[in-house]
Amino acid sequence: MTKTTGLAPKALGYWAYLAIEKHFQKTLKHESDVIADKDPEALHQMRVGMRRLRTAVHGFSPALSLPTAAQEKKIAKVARQLGELRDIDVLQDTLKNQYLQTLPPPEQDALKKVLATLKKQRQKSLELVQTTLKEGRYEELKQGFQNWLRQPSYGEFAEFPIDEILPDLLLPLLSQFLLHPAWLVGVKLTGGEIAAPSGLNSEIVVQLLTAHGDSIHSLRKQAKRVRYQMELFTDFYPSTYENYLKDIKNIQSILGHIQDSFVLAEFLQGTLDSGNINQLPTLASQFTEARYQAWQEWRPLQQRYLNPQTRRDLHQTLLKPVAPKTD
Numbered sequence: 001m002t003k004t005t006g007l008a009p010k011a012l013g014y015w016a017y018l019a020i021e022k023h024f025q026k027t028l029k030h031e032s033d034v035i036a037d038k039d040p041e042a043l044h045q046m047r048v049g050m051r052r053l054r055t056a057v058h059g060f061s062p063a064l065s066l067p068t069a070a071q072e073k074k075i076a077k078v079a080r081q082l083g084e085l086r087d088i089d090v091l092q093d094t095l096k097n098q099y100l101q102t103l104p105p106p107e108q109d110a111l112k113k114v115l116a117t118l119k120k121q122r123q124k125s126l127e128l129v130q131t132t133l134k135e136g137r138y139e140e141l142k143q144g145f146q147n148w149l150r151q152p153s154y155g156e157f158a159e160f161p162i163d164e165i166l167p168d169l170l171l172p173l174l175s176q177f178l179l180h181p182a183w184l185v186g187v188k189l190t191g192g193e194i195a196a197p198s199g200l201n202s203e204i205v206v207q208l209l210t211a212h213g214d215s216i217h218s219l220r221k222q223a224k225r226v227r228y229q230m231e232l233f234t235d236f237y238p239s240t241y242e243n244y245l246k247d248i249k250n251i252q253s254i255l256g257h258i259q260d261s262f263v264l265a266e267f268l269q270g271t272l273d274s275g276n277i278n279q280l281p282t283l284a285s286q287f288t289e290a291r292y293q294a295w296q297e298w299r300p301l302q303q304r305y306l307n308p309q310t311r312r313d314l315h316q317t318l319l320k321p322v323a324p325k326t327d
Contacts (some may be wrong), residue, residue: 013158
């Protein structure tokens with residue numbers, strides 16, 4: 001069901017329709033399995049579908065005229081509920097399958113109590129997701145997109161050639177990403193010259209990450225937004241674009257590992273009887289090591305994207321899209 005009649009294949013609106021249809025259908029595909037709680041992977045895929053649908057709505061907004069029920073903020077409310085449940089699944093999986101068997105017996109016993117508490121939290125979150133996916137507001141959201149896909153309405157820029165407008169769509173979000181203050185964590189800036197001290201030990205690195213945790217998490221979220229938006233337009237750029245996209249995906253992943261270790265530690269402190277993660281010294285040490293290893297992976301990417309030449313090359317790549325190949 002592709003209703004792009006009247007729009008040239010090179011038009012922004014043509015590609016907006018294709019993206020929204022693709023990600024909306026992906027979201028619906030996993031809905032029944034999520035409600036039935038059959039497989040955590042279904043929840044993950046539905047959450048990803050929602051995120052990408054939201055990105056498509058935002059990224060193609062100059063070409064779209066969507067009904068009120070299908071606005072970006074409506075998608076965000078459902079995605080948030082899915083995200084909370086998915087985050088619990090990730091916590092469970094990480095604690096159980098990555099850490100539990102590595103701990104001495106006393107720490108295993110304490111962690112098993114934590115997992116029992118987490119299981120109860122998951123049930124509550126699951127019930128909330130099930131309610132959300134059965135209630136009227138979600139049905140209105142689906143109906144809004146189904147109606148639009150049957151009879152699409154477009155914005156003022158829908159007929160604009162996509163290869164002529166892409167830099168204007170991509171560069172604002174990229175600029176926010178590249179100018180984020182978290183790029184400067186652990187970096188010395190003197191007289192306009194950037195220096196990244198090497199050989200920082202794990203204690204110093206953990207202190208840095210703890211002090212700037214919120215900023216680093218914010219950069220991770222910004223990387224995710226840039227990645228999802230850039231992934232909408234891979235058909236319009238050469239392989240160098242894919243290489244930058246791969247870097248941004250790696251940045252999101254590495255910073256995600258750092259954030260995950262803090263989330264795990266915070267959850268444990270709020271759940272353990274003592275309220276102190278030092279009750280699990282082996283696990284606390286593993287969290288520290290995980291943060292340090294992630295920092296070691298982050299450092300080369302940080303230095304690469306603080307290099308003015310890398311940033312100039314990335315900008316030049318985005319400024320030169322090519323007309324898409326169509327059948």
